[in-house]
Amino acid sequence: MSSQPHYTAYHPKWYRRPVSVWWWLERWPYTKFVLRELTSLPVGYFALLTLWQVRALVEGEAAYNRFLTRLESPAFVMLNIICFAGVLFHAFTWFHLTPKAMVVRIFGKRLPDAFIIFLNYVGWIGLSAVIVLIWMRA
C-alpha cells in the first residue's frame, strides 16, 4: 500500500494495460492471423519466380535451362518447399474466411457458409486438374 493516495473523486486514476509487442503470441487465433498475413510474402515470392521464369523463357533455350538448373539447387528446393507450405496455409485460411465477406443470396435466402467454402475448394481442385492435364499432354 503506497503512502500517497493518488486518487480523488475529481482526478480518477484509470489503469491502462500496455499492449506488448508480443501480443500476437498470446493466443493461437492471433498467431494464426499474423501467419496468414506473413504468408503473403511466399505468395509474392512465387509471383516473382514466375516473372523470372517468363523472362528466361523469352531469352531462349540456354537461358531457360540455366534457370532450371538454378532451381534444382538444394537451397532453392528448400525455399520452394517452405514457400509452398506458406502458400497453402494462406490459401486455405482465406478459403475459410470467404463467406464472411461474401454473402450470396438465392431467392432471398443466404447460401450456407460451408457451401461457399466448398466452392473455393472445387475451384482450386478444378484449376489444378486442368494444369495437371495440360502438363501430362505436353
Add this chain to the structure above:
Amino acid sequence: MTDTITLAIARYRPEREAEPTFQEYEVPFRQDWAILDALNHVKDQLDGTLSFRWSCRMGVCGSCGMMVNGQPTLTCAAFLPSYLPGPIRVEALRFFPIVRDLVVDITDFMNKLKKVKPWIIREEEKPLSEGEYLQTPNELDRYKHHSMCINCLLCYAACPVIGLEPNFIGPAAIALAQRYNMDSRDQGAAERLSILSGDEGMWQCTFVGECTEVCPKGVDPAGAIQQYKLTGATHWLKSVLLPWASK
C-alpha cells in the same frame, strides 16, 4: 466431487495500487453457478470491496463482460463446470481503461457509437397518415443478426487493432452501422460511409476475426466489416469510373 473452486480476481484499487494485482477467493462449487454467481458470492459473503458491473443475469444487458482465463466472456453465461479444476482467472475487459477492479470506462466506445449514427435516417419522414414503413421477412433477415448486439464490448476486448490503434471505431459500432445500412427503411448509408471510410473506420480492420468468435449474440461484426469494405470499395471504384453517377 469438488466442493469449492478458486477464483483469481484482478483487483485494482487506484487509491492504493499502481497496477492490478490478483487476489484469490475460494467459492462453493455449484453445477448451476455462472461465474457471475461466484462473483456475487464473493461480494456478498467474502469481500464487499470487490467492484464489478452486472444487471440482468441472462445475457441481455451486456454489463458483465470480463476476461475469463484471458478470453472475453459474458460472465452470466459462463458456468463453473466448464472451468474445472480451476483456478478461474477473472480480469477487467482488455483494452479499456480500468476504473476499479473489474469495472472499465466505456466513454470512448459510447462516443464512437454515436459517430456512426446508429438510427434510421430518412431523407424525408413520411406523414403518420401514410402508415408504417413496411418490411418483408426477407428484408428483415438481411440485418436481423447485426441488430442483436447488446453492447457488451467483448468484441472490443478481442480485437488487437483496438489495442494498437485506439482510434479505430471498432467492431460493434461498425456492425451496428451496417445493421442500419442494410435496413430497407434507412436512407443514411452515404452519411455513414463518409465516416466509416475515413482513417478511423473500417479500413483499420485487418480481419483477425476474433470479434465474431467471442460475440455471445451471433452478431458477426467481422462479417459486417468485410461486407462493408466491399461496399466501400465498390463505391470508390464507381466514383472513379463513373464520377457523374456517384453524385
